[in-house]
Amino acid sequence: MDRLVWLTQQRWLAEGVHELRFRASDGGELPEWEPGAHITITLPNGQARDYSLCSDPADRTEWTVAVLRERDSRGGSSYVHEQLRVGEQLAVAGPRNNFPLRPADSYLLIAGGIGITPIKAMAERLAAQEVEWSMLYCGRSRAGMAYLSELHGIAGARLRLHCDDEQGGPPDLATILAGCADGTQVYCCGPEALLAAVESQMVDPDLLHIERFRAAAPVEATGDESAFDVVCAGSGLRVTVQPGVSIVDSLASAGVEVLTSCREGICGTCETKVLGGVPQHRDSILTDQERSAGETMMLCVSRCQSAELELDLP
Numbered sequence: 412m413d414r415l416v417w418l419t420q421q422r423w424l425a426e427g428v429h430e431l432r433f434r435a436s437d438g439g440e441l442p443e444w445e446p447g448a449h450i451t452i453t454l455p456n457g458q459a460r461d462y463s464l465c466s467d468p469a470d471r472t473e474w475t476v477a478v479l480r481e482r483d484s485r486g487g488s489s490y491v492h493e494q495l496r497v498g499e500q501l502a503v504a505g506p507r508n509n510f511p512l513r514p515a516d517s518y519l520l521i522a523g524g525i526g527i528t529p530i531k532a533m534a535e536r537l538a539a540q541e542v543e544w545s546m547l548y549c550g551r552s553r554a555g556m557a558y559l560s561e562l563h564g565i566a567g568a569r570l571r572l573h574c575d576d577e578q579g580g581p582p583d584l585a586t587i588l589a590g591c592a593d594g595t596q597v598y599c600c601g602p603e604a605l606l607a608a609v610e611s612q613m614v615d616p617d618l619l620h621i622e623r624f625r626a627a628a629p630v631e632a633t634g635d636e637s638a639f640d641v642v643c644a645g646s647g648l649r650v651t652v653q654p655g656v657s658i659v660d661s662l663a664s665a666g667v668e669v670l671t672s673c674r675e676g677i678c679g680t681c682e683t684k685v686l687g688g689v690p691q692h693r694d695s696i697l698t699d700q701e702r703s704a705g706e707t708m709m710l711c712v713s714r715c716q717s718a719e720l721e722l723d724l725p
């Protein structure tokens with residue numbers, strides 16, 4: 412459900428990175444969240460974007476996110492950096508958490524660039540617990556790495572910084588991972604190259620938890636797609652989804668708007684309850700168990716294995 416918030420503060424954090432702080436428009440408390448959660452902000456230009464929360468989860472008066480100005484911005488980060496102003500009221504959905512911190516005895520947190528945002532909230536949580544943990548924060552250069560001084564305060568000697576330009580290339584992940592205690596849970600967020608490098612070095616992939624900014628591989632029409640019908644349970648409206656057209660676009664053509672953000676199956680903004688039919692999942696969020704249960708699906712990328720899907724939509 413969307414809620415209205417005020418943008419109360421905007422500040423420069425590092426090269427290309429701005430921090431935004433929000434308070435509830437009605438002056439009340441904001442919903443609870445856990446490290447790893449993100450919110451979906453609908454900008455005044457109509458674009459919806461997901462940003463990880465990186466403030467203190469115990470502070471229900473304020474939410475903080477940090478936004479990297481993407482070189483190939485599609486209108487989200489460029490708007491935030493160039494046009495969004497303190498005092499604006501924005502609609503926000505969430506928080507939603509596709510990257511929760513599970514109980515464990517030992518953790519390694521790995522952040523690359525703006526991937527520090529969910530990892531910072533995790534570091535703050537772990538610093539308050541009696542567990543073994545350490546973190547690796549990598550970036551191309553120190554100037555573009557947000558929250559450096561805060562992280563030194565949170566993690567102290569547990570923080571290992573790696574700046575590619577100072578250290579002559581990317582970090583030696585094999586050595587870092589080999590130095591972890593058995594069973595260490597690894598949480599990683601950052602650019603695809605970092606995630607792929609960590610994935611390739613993990614001896615036990617079950618210990619790795621990652622959050623992507625982009626789908627690992629673009630979701631493309633396979634050529635063997637067939638048409639199916641979607642029924643909106645609330646109104647009974649029936650919409651045919653043609654091959655090569657997404658469910659969200661088919662619904663939009665019929666006047667049913669579903670909030671989307673990434674449109675790549677990685678953020679969860681368009682997650683919708685399935686009341687009937689068998690989804691064909693193409694997202695990067697649901698676990699194998701959730702896929703088999705077939706109770707929810709991402710309408711931006713997923714399709715249908717049966718002739719009809721009944722969805723929990725008005």
Ligand code: FES
Nearest residue numbers: 672674676679711
């Ligand atoms: S819009 Fe992000 S998962 Fe569908």
